[in-house]
Amino acid sequence: MDALLFLLMLSLGLFGSFFSGLLGIGGAIINYPLLLFVPDWLNVAHFTAQEVSSISMFQVFFASLSGVLAFRKKNGKGSPLIHKGLVKDMGISILVGSLLGGFISRYLSGDSINLVYGILAVVAVVLMLIKNKGKEENPEDVTYNRGIAIPSAFVVGIVSGIVGAGGAFVLIPIMLTVLKIPTRVTIASSLAIVFISAIGGVLGKLTTGHIPLWPVLFTVIGSVIGAPLGSRVSAKMNVNVLRYGLLILISVTAIKIWSDIIL
Numbered sequence: 001m002d003a004l005l006f007l008l009m010l011s012l013g014l015f016g017s018f019f020s021g022l023l024g025i026g027g028a029i030i031n032y033p034l035l036l037f038v039p040d041w042l043n044v045a046h047f048t049a050q051e052v053s054s055i056s057m058f059q060v061f062f063a064s065l066s067g068v069l070a071f072r073k074k075n076g077k078g079s080p081l082i083h084k085g086l087v088k089d090m091g092i093s094i095l096v097g098s099l100l101g102g103f104i105s106r107y108l109s110g111d112s113i114n115l116v117y118g119i120l121a122v123v124a125v126v127l128m129l130i131k132n133k134g135k136e137e138n139p140e141d142v143t144y145n146r147g148i149a150i151p152s153a154f155v156v157g158i159v160s161g162i163v164g165a166g167g168a169f170v171l172i173p174i175m176l177t178v179l180k181i182p183t184r185v186t187i188a189s190s191l192a193i194v195f196i197s198a199i200g201g202v203l204g205k206l207t208t209g210h211i212p213l214w215p216v217l218f219t220v221i222g223s224v225i226g227a228p229l230g231s232r233v234s235a236k237m238n239v240n241v242l243r244y245g246l247l248i249l250i251s252v253t254a255i256k257i258w259s260d261i262i263l
Contacts, residue, residue, distance in 0.1 A: 005044050009215045012038060013222025017063050021230025027063050027223065028056045028165030029124055032117055033253040035219070049110035050210035053164030057102065057205050058216045059223045060166040061198035064191065066227055082188045083142055086181065090153035090189075091196040094167065097157020098197040102204015105162045114257050117163045120170065121254035125247055127173035144179045152178070153193070161201045166194035 012034050020027035035052045039045040047055070105113060152174055160167035172190050175181040181189070205211060 009218040010222040013219035014226035017223035017226035018230040021227040029169045049113040054205045054211045056164035057201045062220045063223045063227045064195040087192045091193045093150045093153040094157035094197040095200040097154040098161035098200030099204045101158040101161020102201045106208040118257040124169045168194045
């Protein structure tokens with residue numbers, strides 16, 4: 001891998017994960033279009049949708065792992081903010097779904113994977129526009145509908161495994177608006193659930209053979225650097241404007257992908 005591609009992958013990993021940490025969402029919704037379009041636009045490299053989904057999946061795995069470790073260090077082992085029952089129910093379900101999605105992606109064309117991302121992008125925009133309904137209450141008193149939580153996590157896992165995402169950008173709004181999980185519990189628990197999802201996604205991607213080793217390595221390095229920086233900055237500023245900026249980015253990307261598919 002030449003120096004220019006090395007710097008580009010490092011920069012994309014850092015940039016995408018910085019805004020991921022800043023906005024508190026999974027990095028794949030940002031990194032997927034960056035990895036798919038930017039190297040090609042700059043004539044540095046051309047990655048297929050299968051390769052992009054693999055790079056993104058590994059990035060999500062290490063970024064979520066860093067987040068889990070940072071959360072445990074900050075809040076202590078066994079923090080009550082993490083709802084163990086919720087993590088177990090949704091974690092097992094999303095793991096199975098993500099593993100299945102990663103395996104299925106082996107047999108999908110690049111256009112099909114882009115189509116799945118396009119659908120996810122539209123869903124993400126809609127869910128991000130819905131006002132969060134999660135309330136702050138004692139985590140020990142949290143109740144939820146398992147009949148909704150388990151199958152919804154499974155579906156999120158399948159589509160996330162296909163495009164190489166952890167699914168946080170869909171999972172968090174579902175937990176807040178549908179399951180009515182308290183905000184702090186949602187943030188802490190979703191981090192653990194997404195990490196479990198990433199495990200299944202990575203295992204699924206390992207069966208596909210579409211893994212560009214060096215781009216994955218340098219994107220992950222950039223991600224490990226960028227995510228903590230974004231988290232630190234987010235604690236010191238109002239990110240509402242950036243959230244609307246993200247909505248615009250996702251919307252533009254969705255329009256680009258849908259136009260490519262239709263035309």
